[in-house]
Amino acid sequence: MLDLTTKIEQIFIESGKRILVTSDIHGHLSYFKKVLKKASFGDDDILFIVGDMIEKGPENLDTLRYVMELSENRNVIPLIGNVDAYRLKLIYGLSEENVNSFYNYVLNLRQWTGTSFYEELATECGYTINNPEDILRSKKDVINHFENEFNFLADLPTIVETQKYVFVHGGLRERKVSDNSGRTVLELTKYDAFAENTPYIFDKYVIVGHWPVVLYGSNIPQMNPIINRDKKIISIDGGCGVKKDGQINLLIIPDINCSVDEFSHISYDEIPTVCALESQSPSTESVYISWLNKEIRILNKGEEFSHVEHLKSGRKLQIPNSYIRNETECFDYTDYVLPVKKGDRLSIISRNSKGCIAKKDGVVGWYCGKF
Template sequence: MKAVVKRISIEKNKRIIAISDIHGNLSLFKRLLKKIGYTKDDVLILVGDLIEKGDMSLKTLRYIMELSKTKEVYVVSGNCDTLWEDIKSEVDDENLLRYMIFRKNSILNEMCKELSIEVNEKSNIKFIKEQIRRNFSDELNWLEQLPHIIETEKFIFVHAGITSDNLEEQNVSEVIKNDAFMERGLAFLKYVIVGHWPTANYGREKGCCNPIIDKEQKIISIDGGNMIKSEGQLNALIIKDDENITFDSIDDFLTDEIIEYQHSNSNTIQISWMDNAVQVLKEEKEFSLCRHISSNHELWIKNDKIFKTKDGVCCYDCTDYFLSVKKGDIVSIIEKSSSQTIVKKDGIIGWVLNEKLKSGRTGKTEKA
């Protein structure tokens, strides 16, 4: 099926705010809008995946529906926003029920909760679908009418990516789910702004959750990994004109203060789920020395990040990069160990020795 393209004209000198992958995290979305000073004079473009994974998908959807009635708000559909298809169709009911049981934080489960319908292995999925269709027609219809691509005079907004500048020939399946879009070697006439793929996934030596602007390809990737990555954040791309593009971000982490300088290290690696096979070389109480199979790189990995599969041993997202920090820096605390802490500073993920942190002496961290 061909993607639906919506073309809009934006009044000159208006600020464009682009946010992707809210994933039902309504509180963070509201905090981000407040942080960037969002007003009725701005144009807000939401680049898909409004729902799923967070615990307030239904409230998030309704909030955005109401916001679009009074402000200039445009939304494109992401792959997580297409659940209306499963509810309106009469096929694949067993897989839909399995999805609802697996994905506890789903808008479908929230709808059932609002209707006092219990969801379990014995649930009548046809009855559930009928009740959702009957009671949530406004929400389902709103999601169904979303375009897949929005084009302005200077920008293209699409959830996951496009295959060429010919927008009329894009297929829905490719524009809502196009993994590692920036690595496909494509270049475009207008800037293409996408979400879907957390920007930290592009890191090889270290991960960073900030938007990536590639001026040669004319691609801007803005998914900060909110609700997907343990270190994720929600990003807002702020466009004043095509020469003035900045961003702001927000997360839910506690913060800590650096009390002593730390150098960064070299020859490091950022491992993400696409290439996470490892071999355990030496196991100790809290960390194990491992070899990353594809790169042959050796690093110490926290034991709770290592797991076995039918094909071998793998690890969750991890790194051996130590951040460069100076006294007075404020960092977000991701996860502590006995000797070092994984933190985020200005969107960059890395380790800091506990002795460099104020909490290493006081034992206290603060909310950002």
């Protein structure tokens, strides 16, 4: 079994170098490459990859190998994420007792994304996964064949501290960085809603992924990095691989000595775009229904839309039936109306007879005009 212990590294970054930070690639290699290209990433930049490089995407193994290739240069610093760590733990711990649940997970990922990390590993070793027994049969060869890849993941730092910023996938459990050395890798890489749940105000900005930033909102869904100036936390997970309207974010810090006001970001997704032909004003009230508050009650079911009550907010609204599950749940829906000017580019997430749900500059909502 690989040694998955918490590793804390300190590095010094010289002034004059741009710092780029991304996270939660989740096997979306094309997203990762294109956001780096969009940023004109080069040898003079410092790139932090704050965990969760694999799973939930179409190119998990290739993504990992690309990160390994990049990290041969000292200017690329990957960290381990909870999915990276947990996948290693599962693979090495596969047994007759847990293989059925793992096989079901592989099937779910196959249905969701067309593949899974383990399935890609087994395929390269000459195996086809058709049942739980295939997983157990392939385990030894997978572990032997991918020793370099697994060692790379296991050796990644959990926390990287610089003179002004701290990087960790999930969050710090203790205010002082060194005090987190006694915490497990999974405690530090899986810290749900870190910016809300931590009781601490940190001395340095802590830059994290893991928790999609959209989940911090209850009214308007937006995927862009969030800077919490009160607690000194920057959350950058754009929901790539876990949200159909998600994106990969790249935080841009112009210089180690610059102020937070000088930060910017770019993002990338592959949602089809159109040009808006009409302007519209934003709505003043709205709700965002995520999996955290998904419970609804159908008041009147229609052919295309249903009139429902959102139980947490008490708001009554029309929801496309395509967003309703099992008559009692709704996922990733908003009734927010986007501010749009003629000529704006919109990413079209879904269409219906009333208009479309679109994303503009990382914010999701309705557009009811022509395009």
